[in-house]
Amino acid sequence: MLYVLYGRNGEEMAQGALARLDAAGEIAALKKRRPLVAIKPNLVVAQPAEWGATTSPAVVRGVLRYLRENGITNLVIMESSWAGECTKQAFAACGYQELSSEFAVPLLDLKDEPAVPVLIAGMEIRICKAALQADYLINIPVLKVHCQTKLTCALKNLKGCIPDSEKRRFHREGLHRPIAALNQALKSHLVLVDALQGDLCHEEGGTPVRMDRIIAGRDPVLVDAYAAELLGFRTEEIPYISLAAQFGVGNACLAAEAVTELNNSSAAAGFPVDCSTGSMQRWISERQxxxxxxxxxxxxxQRFKEKGNLTSLPPVSVGQGFRGCRGQIGVGDCTAGFDSHVPGCPPKxxxxxxxxxxWIGLDR
Ligand code: SF4
Structure with a gap:
């Protein structure tokens, strides 16, 4: 089961989504064993979350508050930024030093930690020992596009738990199989996706897009299957999702009943950050x-643009200002009066x- 919460307040949303996901009280029950709980954000580069690449500290603050309120005190935030980037600079630039002081939680730069070989799915993968030693791993990725794998979300976020030399090897081996195998070796107990703002085109940010939601689940494969659809991809276009399912990491079959929206998308109402819309402007007719x-x-x-099909589209209408209006083609239930519209509030x-x-005759 996945839970989706819309809004802009990452801290409150993270607490609310965790409370729902943890309705059975698993986290409070954990405290008797005094587990080491590791939080793994995505701090791929030293850029604040507004850039589109990194996990918002507000979301992690909400997670830390929830854990503390439930008696969990043995915590660590761990990360290794992408090869060549300084994780300590990323902790500083992304607002994690303040989090560390506020909650007395150590920041662990996995680039400084030893790695051990793990044999898994016919591969040997070197994984940072500190990540393997965590009793409970909370994976907090960002919802964004990746130039090589198309998607980067829950499954790929664990690449920050291996040494830089392994990251480079993963790229040489095409990423998909190594990512799936890594997730078999290293279990994400909870996944909370920061989908407040990710990136339209790049893992490293620069074209941020507000999506104003948090996605919570226990199955990173199911989370990624849903994330792929949100970004306009079919699950089959991202081979590591089905490979991870084959390796027993989780379930890639996204049934409609697997997703529960905890509030209405209008909780995120307001004109979006549109710094990435420049080249798209002529294909969008927006009203509220x-x-x-x-x-x-x-x-x-953007998916249309990548396939060279954008020029064949007329402007597409979106927004509450189109309720009760007529038009050619629109997106969302607010454009139900149009000749053609994509239902949903919001559609994926x-x-x-x-x-x-x-609509333009390109259907398979
Ligand atoms: S369909 Fe209308 S109300 Fe629903 S998310 Fe879209 S613009 Fe908002």
Missing amino acids: ACSPCFGSLLHAL GREITEALEA
Whole structure:
């Protein structure tokens, strides 16, 4: 089961999503064993979350508050930024030193830690010992696009738990199989996706898009299957998702009943951050759009652009200002009066992509 919470207050949303995911009280029950709980954000580069690449400290603050309120005190925040980047600079630039002081939680730069070989899925992977020693791992990725694997979210976030030399080897080996195998060796007990703002095109940020939601689940494969669809991809386009399912990491079959929305997308109402819309502007007709809807449309148009199909589209309407209006083609339930519209509140990027492809006669 996945839970989705819309809004802008990352701290409150993280606490609310965790409370729902942990309704059975598993975390409070853990404290009797005094486990070491590791929090693994995505701090791939030394850039604040507004850049689109890194986990918002507000989301991690919400997780820390929830853990502390439930009696969990033995905590660590661990990360290794991408090869060549200084993790300590990333901790500083992304606001994690303040978190560390506020909650007295150590920041562990995994680049300084020894790694041990683990034989898994026919591969030998060197994994940082400190990550393997954690009793409970909370994986807090960012929802964003990756140039090589298309998606980076829960499964790929664990690449920050291996040495730089292994990261480079993963790239040489095409990423998909090593990522799936790594997740078999290193279990994410909880996943909380920071989808407040990710990136439209790049792992390292620079084209941020507001999606204004948090996704919570226990199964990183299911989380990534859902994340792929939000960004306009079919799950099959990201081989590491099905490979991870084959390796027994989780379930890649995304049934509609697997996702529960805990509030309404209008909780994120307001005009979206649109610094990435420049080249898309002529394909968007916007009136009072909620950012989750607008973000889904942007991702769908980017998928169109990558396939060279963007020029065949007319402007697509999105927003609450189109309620009761007539028009050619729109996105979201607010455009239900149009000749064609993509239902949903908000629809996923994949639903928009497929509907627009059908509309211009490109459906499979
Ligand atoms: S369909 Fe309308 S109300 Fe729903 S998310 Fe889109 S713009 Fe907002």
